[in-house]
Amino acid sequence: MTEAPPPSGNSSVCGRIKHVLELPPAAGELNSEPDHWKNRDLIPLPPNRRIWKDVDFIGLWSTVFLTTFGWQATASLLALGLNIWQAVLCNFIARLFQVVFVLSMGWPGGVWHIGYSVSSRYAFGVFGGFVPLVLRIGLCTVWYGVQAFTGGQLLGVILSTIFPTYHNMKNTLPASASMTTKQFVGYVIYNIIVLPLLYIQPEKLRKPFRYTMILSGLSIIGLSVGLLAGAKGPGDLASIASNSAHGSKLGWGFVQGISVILGSGVVGMSSQSDFSRFARRPGDQVLGQTLAVMVFGNIVPVLGLLGTAAASKMYGDVAELGLWNPPNILELWLDQQYDNPKIRAAAFFAAVGFLASIIALNSIENGVSGGMDVAGLAPKYISIRRGSYILAALSVVIQPWQIIAKASVFTSVISSFGSILFPLMGVFTADYFLIRSKKLKLEDLYTANSDSIYWFNGGFNWRSFAAWTLGFGFSVPGLVAVDPKYTDIIPAGFLHFFYLSFIAGYLISFTTHWLFSTVFQPRGLGETDRLDSFGTFTPDEAEKLGIEIPLASEQTSFDETVGKEASETHSSVIV
Numbered sequence: 001m002t003e004a005p006p007p008s009g010n011s012s013v014c015g016r017i018k019h020v021l022e023l024p025p026a027a028g029e030l031n032s033e034p035d036h037w038k039n040r041d042l043i044p045l046p047p048n049r050r051i052w053k054d055v056d057f058i059g060l061w062s063t064v065f066l067t068t069f070g071w072q073a074t075a076s077l078l079a080l081g082l083n084i085w086q087a088v089l090c091n092f093i094a095r096l097f098q099v100v101f102v103l104s105m106g107w108p109g110g111v112w113h114i115g116y117s118v119s120s121r122y123a124f125g126v127f128g129g130f131v132p133l134v135l136r137i138g139l140c141t142v143w144y145g146v147q148a149f150t151g152g153q154l155l156g157v158i159l160s161t162i163f164p165t166y167h168n169m170k171n172t173l174p175a176s177a178s179m180t181t182k183q184f185v186g187y188v189i190y191n192i193i194v195l196p197l198l199y200i201q202p203e204k205l206r207k208p209f210r211y212t213m214i215l216s217g218l219s220i221i222g223l224s225v226g227l228l229a230g231a232k233g234p235g236d237l238a239s240i241a242s243n244s245a246h247g248s249k250l251g252w253g254f255v256q257g258i259s260v261i262l263g264s265g266v267v268g269m270s271s272q273s274d275f276s277r278f279a280r281r282p283g284d285q286v287l288g289q290t291l292a293v294m295v296f297g298n299i300v301p302v303l304g305l306l307g308t309a310a311a312s313k314m315y316g317d318v319a320e321l322g323l324w325n326p327p328n329i330l331e332l333w334l335d336q337q338y339d340n341p342k343i344r345a346a347a348f349f350a351a352v353g354f355l356a357s358i359i360a361l362n363s364i365e366n367g368v369s370g371g372m373d374v375a376g377l378a379p380k381y382i383s384i385r386r387g388s389y390i391l392a393a394l395s396v397v398i399q400p401w402q403i404i405a406k407a408s409v410f411t412s413v414i415s416s417f418g419s420i421l422f423p424l425m426g427v428f429t430a431d432y433f434l435i436r437s438k439k440l441k442l443e444d445l446y447t448a449n450s451d452s453i454y455w456f457n458g459g460f461n462w463r464s465f466a467a468w469t470l471g472f473g474f475s476v477p478g479l480v481a482v483d484p485k486y487t488d489i490i491p492a493g494f495l496h497f498f499y500l501s502f503i504a505g506y507l508i509s510f511t512t513h514w515l516f517s518t519v520f521q522p523r524g525l526g527e528t529d530r531l532d533s534f535g536t537f538t539p540d541e542a543e544k545l546g547i548e549i550p551l552a553s554e555q556t557s558f559d560e561t562v563g564k565e566a567s568e569t570h571s572s573v574i575v
Contacts, residue, residue, distance in 0.1 A: 018381075021381045022034065022380055022381060023039050023040075023379075023380065023381065023382075023383055034379055034380045034381075035379065035380055036378070036379065036380050036448070037126075037379060037446045037447075037448060038379050038446045039375065039379040039380065039382075039383060040383070041372060041375050041379075041383050041384045042114075042115070042117055042118055042372075042375060042376060042379050043446075043534050043536075044112060044113040044114050044118075044277075044442055044534045044536040045113040045277050045278065045536065046534070046535045046536060047536075047537075047538050049278070050113065050277070050278055050279060050280050050281075051278065051280060052275075052278040052279050052280065052284070052285070053280060053284060053288075054284060054285070054286075054287045054288035054291075055210075055288060056209065056278075056288065057275070057279075057284075057285050057287075057288025057289050057292065058213075058288045058291060058292045059209030059210050059213055060209060060275055060288075060292070060364065061288070061289065061292030061293060061296060061297075062209060062212070062213035062216070062217070062292065062296060062357075063209055063212060063213075063357060063360040063361040063364060063365060064265065064268060064292075064296075064361060064365060065292070065293075065296035065297050065300045066212075066213055066216040066217050066220060066296060066300060066357055067216060067354065067357040067358055067360075067361050068150050068154070068325070068326045068327065068354050068357070068358060069147065069150075069264070069358075069361060070220070070296070070297075070300035070301060070304065071220065071300065071301070071303070071304030071307070071308075071324075071326050072150075072264075072304070072324060072325055072326070073260060073261050073264035073265075073301070074087055074088075074090070074091045074261060074301035074304055074305060075087075075301070075304045075305055075307075075308040075318075075323075075324035075325075076260065076324040076325075077090060077257045077260060077261075078305070078308060078309070078312070078318045078319075078324060079318050079319035079324060080253050080256060080257060080260075081249065081250070081253050082250075082253055082254065082257055084234070084305045084306070084309055086250075086254060086257070087257060087301075087305055088301070088302055088305060089254075090254060090257035090258050090261060091257075091261055091297070091298060091301045091302075092298055093258055094257075094258045094261035094262050095261075095293055095294055095297045095298055097258075097262060097502065097503070098262060098265060098269065098293050098297065099289070099290055099293050099294060101262075101266075101269045101425060102269050102272050102289050102293060103286060103289060103290070104425075104429045104433070105269055105270060105271075105272040105273065105425055105428065105429070106272030106273055106275070106276035106285055106289065107276070107432070107433075107438075108273050108432050108438075108440070109272065109273025109274065109275070109276035109277035109279075110273075110276040110277070110279045110282045110283060110284070110285050111282045111438065111545075112277075112440050112442065112536075113277045113536055114273060114277060114440075114442070114445070115271075115273050115274040115277055115372050116133075116136065116270065116271045116273050116274050116369075116372070116373065117129075117133055117274075117372055117373050117375065117376030118376070118445050118446075119273050119428065120132045120133055120376075120428075121445045121454050122431065122432075122436070122440055122445060122454050123427055123428050123431040123432075123461065123464050124427075124460070124461050124464045124465065125454055125455065125456045125457075125459045125460045125461040125464075126445070126447070126448045126452060126454050126455060126459045127448070127458070127459030127460055128456070128459060128460035128461055128464065128465065129376075130376075130377065131465070132424055133373050133376050133377065134377070135420065135421075135424070136267065136270060136271065136370070136373050136421070137370060137373045137374055137377075137391065139267050139417055139420070139421065140267055140366050140369065140370030140373065140391060141370065141391055141394045141395050141398060142395075142398055142400070142403070142417075143267050143365075143366050143417075144362055144366035144367060144370060144391055144392065144395040145395035145396065145398050145399075145400030145403075146400045146403055146404055147358055147361055147362045147366060148187065148190060148191060148194070148362060148392075148395055148400060149179075149183075149187055149400040149401050149404055150325070150327060150358055150404065151187075151190040151194070151355060151358040151359060151362065152183060152184075152186035152187030152188070152189070152190040152191070153183055153186060153187075153325075153327035153328075153331070154186075154190075154327050154330075154351045154354050154355040154358060155186040155189055155190045155193075155351075155355060156182050156183055156185065156186030156327075156331075157186075157327060157330045157331060157334065157347055157348075157351040158348060158351045158352060158355065159186065159189075160182070160331075160334050160338075160347075161334065161344040161345070161347050161348040161351070162348070164338075166182065166185075167182075167334060167338060169181055169182045169185070177401070178401050178402050179401040183401070187401070191392065191396070193359075194359055194362065194363065194367075194392075195389070195392065197359060197363045197367075198363060198367045198368070198371070198385065198388040198389060198392065199385055200363070201384070201385075202274075202275070202278065202364060202368045202384070208360065209360060209364075211356075212356045212357050212359075212360040215352070215353045215356050215357070216353045216354060216356055216357030216360075217353075218353055219349070219350050219352070219353025219354050219357075220300055220303055220304075220353075220354075221303065222346075222349070222350060222353075223307055223326060223329070223350045224303040224304070224306055224307035224310075226346060226350075227306075227307040227310035227311050227314075227329070228306060228307065228310045230310065230314060231310035231311070231313040231314045233310070233313075234306050234309035234310045234313065252496055252499060255496070255499045255500060256499045258502065259418055259498075259499045259500070259501065259502050261301075262418055262422075262502045263416070263417045263418030263419075263502070264417075266417050266418045266421045266422060266425075266502075267365075267366075267417060267421065268365050268369070269421075269425070270421050270424065270425055270428075271365075271369045271373075272289075274368075274369045274372055275364075275369075281538075281541075282541065304324075304326075307326075307329075308323050308324055311323045311329050311332075315329075315332055325404065326350075326354060327351070327354070330347045330350060330351055333346070333347050334347055366391070367388040367391060367392060368384060368388055370387070370388065370391040371384045371385065371386070371387030371388030371389075371390070371391055372384050372387060373387070374386075374387030374388075374390050374391055375387040416479055418501055418502045418505075419472065419475035419478070419479055419498055419501040419505060420472055422471075422501055422502050422503075422505045422506040422509075423467075423468050423470075423471025423472045423475075423501070423505040423506060423508065423509035424468055424471075424472075424509070425506060426467070426468075426471055426505070426506040426507065426508070426509030426510035426511075426513065427464045427467050427468050427471075427509050427510070427513045429510060430467075430509075430510045430511075430513045430514045430517075431464065431513060431517070434514050435513075435514060435517045435518075435522075435525065436525055436526070437525070437526055439525075439526050439527065439528050439545075440528065441453055441454075441524065441527050441528055441529055442529050442533075442534060442536070443529050443533055444524070453522070453523055453524025453527060454524075456522060461522065463513060463516035463517050463520060463522070464513060466512065466513075466516060467508075467509045467510075467512040467513035467516060468509050468513075470508050470509065470512050471501075471505040471506065471507075471508040471509030471510075471512070472501075472505060472509075474494075474497055474501075474504070474505070474508070475497060475498045475501040475505055477490050477491075477494035477495075477498075478490070478494040478495045478496070478497050478498020478499070478501075479498055481494055481495040481498065528545060528546060528547060529547055530547070530548060531547065531548050531549075531550050532547050532548065532549050532550065533550070537549065
């Protein structure tokens with residue numbers, strides 16, 4: 001899309017500021033000059049920037065599971081009244097669903113090399129796509145804040161093991177703050193440390209993932225084994241729960257458990273195109289994603305459950321003491337046995353490993369992915385880097401320490417993510433696989449007028465919004481009922497539907513969107529570009545998609561050796 005000439009008022013102060021904020025043109029890439037719909041971060045990726053192999057996707061998902069997050073979500077189920085074996089089964093069932101969601105949401109990115117920000121345009125319209133974009137920015141902000149506060153707790157543990165004065169710092173904050181002065185200091189320092197890491201581009205982060213995977217994996221194993229050894233076993237695995245559930249309460253607690261686990265990962269699931277677009281070839285992401293979700297996604301939670309059970313045996317109630325959250329366990333160690341150098345050393349090394357993984361998780365899954373969404377709001381002025389910094393600043397405003405203070409609040413918040421995003425994913429999946437038969441017209445995704453097949457009605461696809469509203473709407477009363485103040489007022493059926501929103505909301509939106517689009521068929525279904533105007537595809541890819549490669553771009557196209565390590569040296573750096 002060509003840009004109009006600068007307005008005559010460009011000489012004004014406001015115009016100069018706008019000019020300074022504009023992103024510079026990207027060198028060496030076709031059709032990537034920043035405008036109101038694209039920049040170098042949002043165009044379909046060319047082959048020289050697609051360098052991720054299956055092992056890199058394993059590394060990506062290790063930042064999700066080999067972290068305190070992989071421990072927290074499932075361990076928090078013990079506070080719902082489930083025992084360990086029930087929580088393990090909840091987790092396994094949730095991972096089966098997760099693999100399906102991850103592969104389906106990542107497939108468009110692997111084939112067409114576009115991220116969530118641009119994908120939202122083909123499903124909701126070039127203007128309507130801003131709605132799911134803003135929604136996910138909000139959820140990424142919450143999740144970034146929660147993980148940042150956890151990172152601050154871990155940094156506080158590290159500082160406590162080194163400096164007794166820090167450990168004994170007087171708390172000057174009221175109980176209503178839901179954090180101590182020491183935790184606040186750690187949170188501030190964490191946010192300062194992590195800012196330079198948000199500067200690194202996502203395609204460059206694949207190797208650091210491998211190192212954090214090893215470091216954090218050792219920390220998780222060490223903490224779990226250490227707790228089990230200290231407690232001389234996890235205790236009665238069949239009954240270890242803070243408030244044992246029975247009958248229908250147990251059944252719906254089980255369903256809620258699946259919802260909590262899926263909800264804890266739904267932000268990452270919905271954004272899979274942001275990462276699958278870096279795959280060397282379509283499908284290269286499948287093996288790594290599947291193995292990581294099913295292996296790491298099941299082993300780490302089991303270690304977390306066993307470790308939490310052992311901690312409960314030694315220290316007390318899971319919910320009351322927050323033992324489902326590893327930093328709380330490490331802080332408890334230091335509070336009770338600070339004079340023991342072995343305890344301080346154990347807490348130090350465990351915290352270092354967990355901190356490395358939290359930094360990796362927040363940098364890529366929340367910071368970079370959310371930053372890409374922020375960039376989608378104003379591509380002419382915001383890159384991934386700028387978007388990541390904006391999101392990091394917003395995350396402080398939502399007071400994440402209040403969310404992580406109690407297991408009940410934590411599980412309620414992450415469950416609410418699912419009630420919103422699973423219906424959204426149902427729309428995306430139905431639109432791409434059924435309605436469009438996996439065919440997209442890339443140029444039209446960056447064209448904001450009626451020439452675009454994604455213009456629909458004034459830039460909005462009413463079919464998508466209607467289907468999403470139906471899928472999400474039934475969950476709203478249940479979402480309200482999660483608050484204990486309203487639980488007895490709202491019928492239990494609405495709360496139960498809320499717990500089932502991960503599948504019910506998804507299926508309602510999936511089915512109704514397909515139905516609306518079949519009866520009121522949008523134009524341009526099955527159309528693709530005639531020419532590869534972005535220099536996106538290799539010759540083999542273009543041939544399979546029926547797209548021609550212009551002669552000018554053939555000279556820059558990579559052959560089948562694009563994935564070799566040597567190609568990394570040719571990747572340009574984003575400014």
